[in-house]
Amino acid sequence: MNPGRTIVIADYDASWPRRFEEERAMILRACGAGAFTRIEHVGSTAVPGLGAKPVIDIMPGVRSLDAFMPYVERIETLGYQYAPETEGFIPGEGEGIPERRYFRKEVDGVRAFHLHVVEHGGDFWTRHLRFRNELRMRREDRRAYDALKRRLAAEYNASLAGRGVSTTAGYTDHKTKLIEGVLARAQARIDRSAPVVIAPYDAAWPALYERERALVAAAAGDAAVAIEHVGSTSVPGLDAKPVIDIALGARTLDAARARVDALCEAGWTRETYDETEPDWIYIGKRRRDTGRSEAHLHMVPFGGDRWNRYLLFRDRLRAHPGEAAAYAALKRDLAAEFGADRTGYAEAKSDFVNWIGVNARRAP
Secondary structure, three states, X not given: OOOOOXXXXXXXXXXXXXXXXXXXXXXXXXXXXXXXXXXXEEOHHHOXXXXXXXXXXXXXXXXXXXXXXXXXXHHHOOOEEEOHHHHOOEOOOEOOOOOEEEEEEEEOOEEEEEXXXXXXXXXXXXXXXXXXXXXXXXXXXXHHHHHHHHHHHHHHXXXXXXXXXXXXXXXXXXXXXHHHHHHHHHHHHHHHOOOOOOEXXXXXXXXXXXXXXXXXXXXXXXXXXXXXXXXXXXXXOOOEOOOXXXXXXXXXXXXXXXXXXXXXXXXXXXXXXXXXXXXXXEEEEEOOOOOOEEEEEEEEEOOOHHHHHHHHHHHHHHHOHHHHHHHHHHHHHHHHHHOOOHHHHHHHOHHHHHXXXXXXXXXX
């Protein structure tokens, strides 16, 4: 933050992800893909629907900060200013962040980008990804953080105008309690979860789907326009978590919602029921002997964006074995990286999933 400057919390801008993608592409061209393990969009601009200071936070992960240092000059050719002073003690603000190499960039005289280069898998990397992922997945935390930032910004700006005070203690530090609470709840959920396991393709999966489909169809009745096998278990030869994903294209979500009791009578589990997105109702099914998930049911509007994405993704991988093999390799790597952090695992796949979706839409 720049002490002494008014804090502006802007409403979410749908152009922020595109600006991140464009900047990431520039960084990769300048440094080469081998310089980084991954480059992630973090901070508030990375969370759809969240108000934010309109500055894009970019977090490249590297294997070693020492090995990264020869790339500093290449980063600077893109208009970034390296700020090594932030790595040590900062007068008036306290300890710096020695595990980060920080760069800032202005566009037309206005701060536009922050670059946080950190070691992949380190504490900075893990915390920032986990907090972002929680806000993306959990609407209530997202709303609470948005409201807190707007309140703190108003208080900070009033203090600045009234008394000439300019300290990060008026804004940044007061977000800590909420952030730590979100991270603690995420850690507790991870501690209760089993690690992600990617199993070799099982030829029994289609038959398991057909069994579950019959139960879903009977319970859903005329609320279902169509029911499809989706996700990795629907792609022959693709390694996957051994959980059957079923998409129910609903006549309306109200009609689907009214069938939840019938689904629970058919073995689905109300405790897994989730309706955090306006176009998606989720309910899971667990094995009675182990308590582990055996099926996911995604109830979405028939013909809507989510419905179409499910089918495009499945059909693209069925038709392109090379892309399916690349997806399997990625999933195995991410399962090893994230362990029981299932939200982190799912979010880390999103770039590949989106790339497949783009290719599917471009196909003649």
